[in-house]
Amino acid sequence: MVDLLTHIVAKYNYWLYIILMMIGLYAMIVKNNLVKKLVGMNIFQTSIILFFVSIGYKKGATIPIIENAHGNGHGGKQLLIRAADYINPLPHVLMLTAIVVSVATFGVALALAVKIYQRYQTLEEDEIRMRLTRK
Amino acid sequence: MNSVAPALLILAPFLAALLCSAFSWLERRLCFPTALLGLCVSLLAALDLLLQAGPAGVIQYKMGGWSPPFGIEYRIDALSALVILIIACIALLNLAASHRQVLRDMQDRFGTFYAVYLLFVTGLFGVTATGDLFNLYVLLEITSLTGYALIAMGDGDRGPLSSLNYLFIGVIGASFYLLGVGYLYIMTGSLNMVDVARLLPPLYGSSAILVAFVFCMLGIWIKMALFPLHVWLPNAYTYAPAAVSRVIAPLMTKVMVYVMIRLMFTVFGLEYVFEQLDLSRTVVWLATLAVLAGAVMALAQRDLRKMFSYVIVSEIGYMVGGAWLGNELGFTGAVLHILNDALMTFALFLVLGNLLFRLRGVSFEDLRGSFVGMPWTMAGFVLAGLSIIGVPPTCGFFSKWYLILAGLEAGAYQFVAALVLSSLICAVLFFRIIEIAFFEAPGPSSGDTGQNGQLREAPVSMLIPLGLVSISLLAVGVYAGSVVRGVIAPFLGLYPIP
Numbered sequence: 072m073v074d075l076l077t078h079i080v081a082k083y084n085y086w087l088y089i090i091l092m093m094i095g096l097y098a099m100i101v102k103n104n105l106v107k108k109l110v111g112m113n114i115f116q117t118s119i120i121l122f123f124v125s126i127g128y129k130k131g132a133t134i135p136i137i138e139n140a141h142g143n144g145h146g147g148k149q150l151l152i153r154a155a156d157y158i159n160p161l162p163h164v165l166m167l168t169a170i171v172v173s174v175a176t177f178g179v180a181l182a183l184a185v186k187i188y189q190r191y192q193t194l195e196e197d198e199i200r201m202r203l204t205r206k
Numbered sequence: 207m208n209s210v211a212p213a214l215l216i217l218a219p220f221l222a223a224l225l226c227s228a229f230s231w232l233e234r235r236l237c238f239p240t241a242l243l244g245l246c247v248s249l250l251a252a253l254d255l256l257l258q259a260g261p262a263g264v265i266q267y268k269m270g271g272w273s274p275p276f277g278i279e280y281r282i283d284a285l286s287a288l289v290i291l292i293i294a295c296i297a298l299l300n301l302a303a304s305h306r307q308v309l310r311d312m313q314d315r316f317g318t319f320y321a322v323y324l325l326f327v328t329g330l331f332g333v334t335a336t337g338d339l340f341n342l343y344v345l346l347e348i349t350s351l352t353g354y355a356l357i358a359m360g361d362g363d364r365g366p367l368s369s370l371n372y373l374f375i376g377v378i379g380a381s382f383y384l385l386g387v388g389y390l391y392i393m394t395g396s397l398n399m400v401d402v403a404r405l406l407p408p409l410y411g412s413s414a415i416l417v418a419f420v421f422c423m424l425g426i427w428i429k430m431a432l433f434p435l436h437v438w439l440p441n442a443y444t445y446a447p448a449a450v451s452r453v454i455a456p457l458m459t460k461v462m463v464y465v466m467i468r469l470m471f472t473v474f475g476l477e478y479v480f481e482q483l484d485l486s487r488t489v490v491w492l493a494t495l496a497v498l499a500g501a502v503m504a505l506a507q508r509d510l511r512k513m514f515s516y517v518i519v520s521e522i523g524y525m526v527g528g529a530w531l532g533n534e535l536g537f538t539g540a541v542l543h544i545l546n547d548a549l550m551t552f553a554l555f556l557v558l559g560n561l562l563f564r565l566r567g568v569s570f571e572d573l574r575g576s577f578v579g580m581p582w583t584m585a586g587f588v589l590a591g592l593s594i595i596g597v598p599p600t601c602g603f604f605s606k607w608y609l610i611l612a613g614l615e616a617g618a619y620q621f622v623a624a625l626v627l628s629s630l631i632c633a634v635l636f637f638r639i640i641e642i643a644f645f646e647a648p649g650p651s652s653g654d655t656g657q658n659g660q661l662r663e664a665p666v667s668m669l670i671p672l673g674l675v676s677i678s679l680l681a682v683g684v685y686a687g688s689v690v691r692g693v694i695a696p697f698l699g700l701y702p703i704p
Contacts, residue, residue, distance in 0.1 A: 099374055112377055119381050126392055165340055172347045179354050180373050186358065186366040199367065
């Protein structure tokens with residue numbers, strides 16, 4: 072039991088992203104309202120963004136800007152760069168792009184939802200389906 | 207070898223898309239020529255790439271001069287050059303064929319349509335040309351997003367709804383792929399495909415790599431609509447505008463199959479896929495189910511568009527099965543089927559577009575007697591149907607032949623049986639329609655008729671692309687041996703099959 076707990080705590084970032092992902096998936100599958108589904112989709116995408124951000128993080132490391140390098144405090148005499156002291160910026164940069172993608176997806180999805188609302192005057196999936204079968 | 211063709215390939219349609227969206231406000235008549243010009247440049251670049259890459263060469267293009275693995279690299283070998291050429295040809299022909307239809311159906315927004323269409327094609331080119339895993343994700347999403355927008359322009363009742371459903375499922379697929387890339391990145395610290403392939407072999411036993419592989423494959427399978435994950439496809443393709451379904455149906459799924467083959471060959475390596483993992487038998491069973499389920503569901507449809515959509519679901523099973531049989535014949539068949547299926551599906555959807563231009567709908571009752579009014583269109587339909595069934599002089603036969611041989615060699619007899627059975631079902635499907643269109647008298651429900659109430663043939667600008675594709679169905683069939691020897695076999699020679 073203690074083993075399991077330490078196992079979970081040691082890798083809490085992975086557990087967190089899996090929980091968020093499942094919440095998102097649940098909302099996308101189960102919810103009846105299209106906007107709620109969209110919110111679920113956003114949670115789902117955010118969980119993956121958090122996953123990427125967390126894998127770039129290192130304990131005790133700093134942001135990768137050379138001004139903060141060790142030994143730079145005294146007039147910049149010695150500029151010693153040790154890669155181990157910096158977090159890896161690449162996953163974070165990737166996620167900037169992924170955020171743009173997810174925002175664009177959200178925008179397209181909202182536009183589609185607006186069109187559906189204009190056509191059916193509702194965003195509840197069962198009501199839309201009822202109207203489709205009645206025709 | 208450093209050539210600018212890869213950059214030109216992507217930039218030409220991209221710039222044309224920007225110009226189109228500007229022209230949609232300023233001077234709308236210029237939109238179509240701009241789009242045509244952009245895609246013509248892409249076609250030339252694609253031809254140039256195929257000639258330059260040759261049978262076993264590789265063209266590398268470093269974006270912004272950053273060399274891999276740090277920069278993003280475009281990497282084009284014989285397989286990607288082949289797929290790029292198919293995309294360029296189909297996108298250009300469809301643009302020419304759909305001009306009148308777009309003018310008629312989207313008077314107020316055809317500028318936007320052309321801009322989004324060009325972006326969609328840009329995304330497809332990028333997915334095929336890129337050598338970077340994350341770049342692939344971004345381009346995949348560009349393709350998908352524009353695809354959702356294009357599909358939503360269709361049927362006013364169901365277009366946006368089916369597009370939104372496609373979007374939900376597409377996002378899940380793309381996110382799974384991104385997650386897989388994340389695990390690969392954790393393990394290797396690289397995103398460049400070739401670099402990842404170099405770093406992977408010592409890590410083959412790792413469970414993180416297994417997770418990465420499974421997530422990548424699941425994501426791609428969702429995007430390509432492999433059988434149990436296909437639910438989004440029929441509605442999306444049915445309710446899209448004809449000009450859109452003609453380009454999305456032949457290209458989107460085929461490009462996804464290409465991505466799957468690329469991941470298996472270049473990133474994970476065949477040794478990992480077939481030696482380390484014991485998945486191939488399961489996947490071939492899945493593909494067998496897809497072939498059968500697609501064919502049976504197609505049999506249950508009473509609308510031509512729905513029927514074709516389920517035929518695509520069935521064809522996806524062919525390619526996935528062929529690629530996972532794990533022998534050279536299987537890969538040859540799968541790659542050849544990418545080419546053939548793109549052409550066959552394109553021909554089918556061109557016919558569909560022509561019919562929709564003149565008829566009110568394409569449920570089976572509407573097709574009665576269409577042979578009389580539209581002989582050329584229906585001749586194209588017969589030829590495409592024969593090719594889907596797999597009758598010898600047409601190209602569909604040859605890839606099916608390779609797939610059957612591969613199935614026998616691998617001992618996957620259920621797959622062979624499914625291929626034969628689905629061919630029989632396709633024969634039923636197509637001859638049923640030929641009977642309705644040829645022998646039954648035209649019903650009262652026919653739509654756009656001419657002066658004397660007769661059904662008219664589609665305009666020449668729509669018939670010429672159909673004619674060209676129909677000829678290519680035969681030509682690719684006759685020269686299938688040359689395609690295999692000239693492009694596919696040298697490509698497969700680069701990757702030793704375990």
